[in-house]
Amino acid sequence: MISRPPTVGFDLDMTLIDSRPGIHACYLALAERTGTYIDADLAITRLGPPLEEELRHWFPAADVPAVADVYRAMYPSIAIAATPALPGAHEAIEAVRAAGGRAVVVTAKYEPNAKLHLTHLGIEPDAVIGNLWAEAKAEALREHAASVYVGDHTGDVRGARAAGALSVTVATGPCDADELRAAGADVVLAGLGEFPEWLSAYLEAAPEAVDAPRA
Incomplete structure (x- = not known):
């Protein structure tokens, strides 16, 4: 465990x-x-x-x-009102919580507007950090000791790598699965609907990997 x-x-x-x-x-x-x-x-x-x-x-x-x-x-x-949650978004946050973990949002979006989106949709992460893109996201990921980072863009892969975190990607944005793999993503999911099952399997198979970001 x-x-x-x-x-x-x-x-x-x-x-x-x-x-x-x-x-x-x-x-x-x-x-x-x-x-x-x-x-x-x-x-x-x-x-x-x-x-x-x-x-x-x-x-x-x-x-x-x-x-x-x-x-x-x-x-x-x-x-804000025009923007829906993607399928599986609430469940993904809940899966992290069910595992006893913390969920943090790290985004390039202007932080006040990012928080408005999450509040409007009833998505409640433990922290929201905005105004960070690609490798700069590593600053917040390290600060919060994130061992996994989930994103949809090759820039998110670079951010995870820079933080020493596992790069989990979803093919729901501008980058398709092949592009995400080519960028070095560790995991490519079709969408967040697959995330809870993946997280459960990951924690069972490699528990030591979630203790802290990789060096």
Whole structure:
């Protein structure tokens, strides 16, 4: 049996929530407000990296910080109610708790808006850390001693690797299963619906692996 309960980190967009409808609506509203064309259909196929990376496709670099502030201010009234949980999201958090562990959300999303999503959907992790992308996610994963990180993007794989955590991925975002495997994911699931069974088997088969992040 495990010598101490596991801490599991989760990404947010396209891992726990389907943020495409809300982000799509927010980009359309931003385009109308700024008078700048944004292909919202294209933008939501590239979710994962920080907002500023997407905005650089549509706005001069010097304008991006101010435009990002406008987007984030508009976001709560446009995107929160439009965004559903992905299938299995609640059950995945509950599976970690049932194992006696802690669930933390580590995301590139602006932290206040990430918390609004989770509150609206009734998803209650033990901690939420925002504004971290790819390898930078390792900072929070190490701080919380996460031995597993669950995400949907190759950037999430890099974050898990940098933290010495097991990289568990779900093929529900912009990166398909082959791309996630090629990036070095340890586990590729079709979606979070498969996570509770995987976690149970993992804890039974390799209990020592969840004690702490790998060196």
